[in-house]
Amino acid sequence: MEDPIVQGHTEQPSQALRELRAGLVFWDSRRDWGSDLGNAKYRSWIADNPHGNFTLDWWKPFLGRLNRWRATRGRDSGDVLTGRFVQCAGELGRVWIETCEHLLDADITTVEWEQVSAFPTLVATIKPTRSNSPVFASKFCHFLLPRVFPVVDNEGLGNRWSNYERYFRQVQDEWATTDDTDKVAMITAITTRIVATGASMFSGYPYVNKLVELRLIGRQHPGMSATTTSTTA
Numbered sequence: 001m002e003d004p005i006v007q008g009h010t011e012q013p014s015q016a017l018r019e020l021r022a023g024l025v026f027w028d029s030r031r032d033w034g035s036d037l038g039n040a041k042y043r044s045w046i047a048d049n050p051h052g053n054f055t056l057d058w059w060k061p062f063l064g065r066l067n068r069w070r071a072t073r074g075r076d077s078g079d080v081l082t083g084r085f086v087q088c089a090g091e092l093g094r095v096w097i098e099t100c101e102h103l104l105d106a107d108i109t110t111v112e113w114e115q116v117s118a119f120p121t122l123v124a125t126i127k128p129t130r131s132n133s134p135v136f137a138s139k140f141c142h143f144l145l146p147r148v149f150p151v152v153d154n155e156g157l158g159n160r161w162s163n164y165e166r167y168f169r170q171v172q173d174e175w176a177t178t179d180d181t182d183k184v185a186m187i188t189a190i191t192t193r194i195v196a197t198g199a200s201m202f203s204g205y206p207y208v209n210k211l212v213e214l215r216l217i218g219r220q221h222p223g224m225s226a227t228t229t230s231t232t233a
Contacts, residue, residue: 023214024218076127081126108209109175135153138167149209153213174216175208
């Protein structure tokens with residue numbers, strides 16, 4: 001199958017498209033990340049959203065998801081994280097309702113950091129770190145509201161941000177400064193890829209956050225892109 005990133009282009013792909021290609025090649029090198037770029041997972045996660053009712057019964061499988069996504073690495077055991085979650089669960093629900101529940105149909109391009117910052121700030125108290133690493137808070141929030149909260153992953157992105165706000169704003173800036181033609185081409189490319197797996201496209205798919213994530217992965221790992229197209233088709 002022809003590479004959807006270059007399909008229809010007679011000229012050299014732009015920097016944005018080259019970064020996307022490199023990001024996809026890196027993504028495919030991680031066999032457990034999924035060829036559908038998370039499409040099925042996002043559908044499932046949205047269905048599991050507790051809408052502010054953060055109970056212990058909800059937390060236990062959610063903690064398992066955080067573990068699988070390597071968001072909980074460090075000194076704190078699952079019991080310690082659970083204890084901190086229980087302590088702030090009520091406040092977590094209140095802050096979610098006040099800042100996030102009405103944004104279920106929004107995305108990062110229509111939201112300001114100040115509108116939503118209280119939620120990831122509170123989430124970060126469940127797993128505090130000396131370096132203010134955004135990994136735990138970003139993944140926790142991304143699983144609940146993926147179109148608003150972008151995810152930070154050490155392996156792909158390198159975690160170069162001193163706090164989550166910096167990454168959030170960079171995602172916004174990257175998308176805002178991307179050429180409109182490239183935006184359309186990138187959306188078309190990953191939609192083509194996902195549909196080619198035989199799945200229907202999830203209407204709540206976080207296009208902006210995923211495309212910027214893939215571009216930043218490609219920027220972090222530029223050597224992945226050069227001639228490999230079969231894994232991105």
